[in-house]
Amino acid sequence: MISPRIFEVINIGLVILDPDLTVRHWNRWMELHSGIPEAGIVGKSLFDHYPGLNTTRFTKNCKSVLTFGNFCFFSQKLHRWLFPFKPVTSFSGMFDRMQQSCTMGPLRDDGNAIRQLFISVQDVTEVAAYERRLVELNTRDPLTGSFNRRFLDSRLPDECERHKRYGRPLSLLMWDIDHFKRVNDTHGHQCGDEVLKSVAAVVGSELRLTDMLIRYGGEEFCCLLPETRMDTAISVAERIRACVEAHSVKCGDEAIRITISVGVGELDSDSPYQEALIALADKALYEAKTSGRNRVVAQPHA
Amino acid sequence: MSRQPEPIFTANERDILQEVMNIGFGKASADLAEVIDIYVVLSVPEVALLDASELAGYIGGEIRDFERISVVEQSFMGRFQGVALLIFPSEAGRKLISILGQEDEQTALHSVALLERETLMEVGNILIGACVGKLAELLDDQIAYSPPRVLVEDDPRETVTRDMFNPDSTAIVMRTLFSFENENISGYLFLITRNESIAWMVSALHSFMERYE
Amino acid sequence: MGRTLLIVDDSPIARKILIRCLPPDETFRILEAGNGEIALKVYQAERPDITFMDLTMPVVDGFQSIVDIRRFDPEAVIIVATADIQTKTLFRVLDAGALMVLKKPMSREAVKDALEKAEEALKDSERRR
Numbered sequence: 001m002i003s004p005r006i007f008e009v010i011n012i013g014l015v016i017l018d019p020d021l022t023v024r025h026w027n028r029w030m031e032l033h034s035g036i037p038e039a040g041i042v043g044k045s046l047f048d049h050y051p052g053l054n055t056t057r058f059t060k061n062c063k064s065v066l067t068f069g070n071f072c073f074f075s076q077k078l079h080r081w082l083f084p085f086k087p088v089t090s091f092s093g094m095f096d097r098m099q100q101s102c103t104m105g106p107l108r109d110d111g112n113a114i115r116q117l118f119i120s121v122q123d124v125t126e127v128a129a130y131e132r133r134l135v136e137l138n139t140r141d142p143l144t145g146s147f148n149r150r151f152l153d154s155r156l157p158d159e160c161e162r163h164k165r166y167g168r169p170l171s172l173l174m175w176d177i178d179h180f181k182r183v184n185d186t187h188g189h190q191c192g193d194e195v196l197k198s199v200a201a202v203v204g205s206e207l208r209l210t211d212m213l214i215r216y217g218g219e220e221f222c223c224l225l226p227e228t229r230m231d232t233a234i235s236v237a238e239r240i241r242a243c244v245e246a247h248s249v250k251c252g253d254e255a256i257r258i259t260i261s262v263g264v265g266e267l268d269s270d271s272p273y274q275e276a277l278i279a280l281a282d283k284a285l286y287e288a289k290t291s292g293r294n295r296v297v298a299q300p301h302a
Numbered sequence: 303m304s305r306q307p308e309p310i311f312t313a314n315e316r317d318i319l320q321e322v323m324n325i326g327f328g329k330a331s332a333d334l335a336e337v338i339d340i341y342v343v344l345s346v347p348e349v350a351l352l353d354a355s356e357l358a359g360y361i362g363g364e365i366r367d368f369e370r371i372s373v374v375e376q377s378f379m380g381r382f383q384g385v386a387l388l389i390f391p392s393e394a395g396r397k398l399i400s401i402l403g404q405e406d407e408q409t410a411l412h413s414v415a416l417l418e419r420e421t422l423m424e425v426g427n428i429l430i431g432a433c434v435g436k437l438a439e440l441l442d443d444q445i446a447y448s449p450p451r452v453l454v455e456d457d458p459r460e461t462v463t464r465d466m467f468n469p470d471s472t473a474i475v476m477r478t479l480f481s482f483e484n485e486n487i488s489g490y491l492f493l494i495t496r497n498e499s500i501a502w503m504v505s506a507l508h509s510f511m512e513r514y515e
Numbered sequence: 516m517g518r519t520l521l522i523v524d525d526s527p528i529a530r531k532i533l534i535r536c537l538p539p540d541e542t543f544r545i546l547e548a549g550n551g552e553i554a555l556k557v558y559q560a561e562r563p564d565i566t567f568m569d570l571t572m573p574v575v576d577g578f579q580s581i582v583d584i585r586r587f588d589p590e591a592v593i594i595v596a597t598a599d600i601q602t603k604t605l606f607r608v609l610d611a612g613a614l615m616v617l618k619k620p621m622s623r624e625a626v627k628d629a630l631e632k633a634e635e636a637l638k639d640s641e642r643r644r
Contacts, residue, residue, distance in 0.1 A: 056403025057402045060403065060428070061424070064427075064428045067333050067435075068330075068333070068428075068431045068435035069431075069435050069438075069444065070427065070428070070430070070431025070434070070435050070447055071431075071446070071447045072424075072427060073427065075420065075423075078424075112442075112444065155413075158413045158415055161415075162414055165396070165414065317526065317528045318528050320526060320528070321528040321532070324529070324619075325619045327598075328597060328598025329619075331599050332598070332601045335601045335603075336601055346571050511532075514531075514532050514535040514536060514621075
């Protein structure tokens with residue numbers, strides 16, 4: 001019979017499972033991407049090879065399909081991938097795993113009773129990459145590569161929500177380049193741009209993996225520090241201040257020295273709103289500016 | 303000028319439909335609890351036969367106690383065809399996150415807004431699948447489902463507008479109030495059946511009774 | 516056997532289905548009620564042998580009706596007919612005094628089985644008198 005061959009040539013992964021999640025069919029696409037031949041997985045529990053799938057969420061979805069005969073959709077947005085496969089397209093730089101959109105559904109017998117379930121796996125890495133690129137265009141500052149104001153406006157409420165819901169600490173640094181106008185006037189705007197790029201790069205390299213650098217305005221930046229309390233925020237602030245001070249920006253033949261003033265604020269549980277946090281950091285920045293510049297000021301409470 | 307819809311069901315057929323709905327939603331609730339560990343109480347369903355132009359008004363009236371709502375929509379296609387609308391009060395996404403299990407390492411990376419939206423869709427998918435699935439089973443039908451989508455999120459109730467529905471059809475609307483007691487969240491499920499299904503439904507209801515001849 | 520049955524359900528179709536599932540070779544006297552309030556009145560007037568009770572009804576629901584009837588007649592044989600057969604529902608109706616639960620949608624075999632169990636219960640209480 002010719003038609004069953006379609007399951008082997010189709011560009012989609014197909015897995016068939018018994019109700020106890022024993023693998024009964026593992027098509028060629030799955031073999032190629034998993035490196036596991038069908039003979040090596042049929043008859044075993046899916047969790048033997050993929051223990052990461054053994055979550056309450058996944059098993060509830062399986063039970064739903066077996067009980068109600070509905071479909072369950074594992075979108076790339078939330079799950080990213082069900083099966084940890086390497087990406088195959090040229091976007092492997094952006095993602096370390098193939099991005100997948102998976103659907104689970106029932107398989108019935110001649111009496112229409114639900115006997116097994118299937119999972120179909122689609123490689124959506126390319127689409128996900130495209131989406132991510134669009135998001136980046138939308139949320140990145142083209143000059144410095146840092147995040148932009150739009151990003152902060154959407155991300156900050158989310159982080160505040162995380163604080164409200166789970167009690168996670170959150171801090172914000174607001175800083176700007178001292179006497180930036182003077183730099184532009186003395187050395188020209190191209191130099192000014194170079195300074196912005198260079199300082200952003202220096203600061204960015206001093207931040208931790210989960211911190212976010214955002215260009216807030218012309219020469220004003222902020223650093224959003226999740227999971228961070230005031231004392232740590234202050235030491236991060238001091239570190240970036242010191243690094244910028246020690247750094248010199250090459251501009252044509254000149255080497256320009258730059259300093260920054262930094263204001264530090266921590267999200268207050270009594271007032272866990274983005275406006276309050278920004279106001280705290282901003283007030284601290286103002287104090288840093290008016291008390292001499294090239295310094296860190298922390299504003300513990302409003 | 304609204305036309306008078308022709309009587310779709312006789313009184314007897316309507317009684318059969320009511321009993322089929324009672325059984326279907328009762329079984330859905332029981333299976334959700336016993337098999338999936340999701341504890342949701344489904345009220346005895348009501349059925350209304352409406353012109354599509356009256357749908358927005360009907361639904362708006364039913365949900366009048368909600369100020370802000372989120373809506374999950376999903377199409378289902380068997381011989382029983384239509385659209386399911388789950389209408390939640392706006393805090394629902396946050397409260398329902400624990401229903402599908404603790405955050406795993408993947409979900410912890412996401413923004414809270416995304417997690418809430420996806421939770422509404424996943425829980426909604428299971429709830430709709432349970433109700434539609436059990437009804438279809440009783441009427442000897444099999445259903446395919448489109449992926450659910452969040453139609454509105456935390457919007458004022460007035461967003462349930464006429465634009466949602468094809469104006470030329472007659473709709474059978476099944477309504478139940480669902481209540482996740484542990485999470486203290488209640489909302490409405492509306493199953494809106496398309497015109498095309500009605501003839502089949504009438505015969506399916508008779509087939510259901512014929513088993514007891 | 517000639518037993519008297521009381522069928523309590525707000526759905527006329529549900530009552531009709533149950534009646535059609537009764538074993539054809541036996542004769543029964545059949546009484547019907549659409550809610551728990553009427554059910555109690557009928558029970559008090561007619562003293563049926565076996566009562567079939569739906570749970571979700573208006574006015575007085577099945578749970579309350581079981582309690583009311585058992586209070587009136589502690590030997591009342593009540594079979595709950597419901598689609599919602601969660602464990603906690605089962606415990607609740609058994610605690611209230613129901614004999615057993617009959618699943619909806621019904622089958623003739625299940626109804627026959629329920630009647631047999633009801634017969635045993637009736638014979639037990641008759642023996643005790």
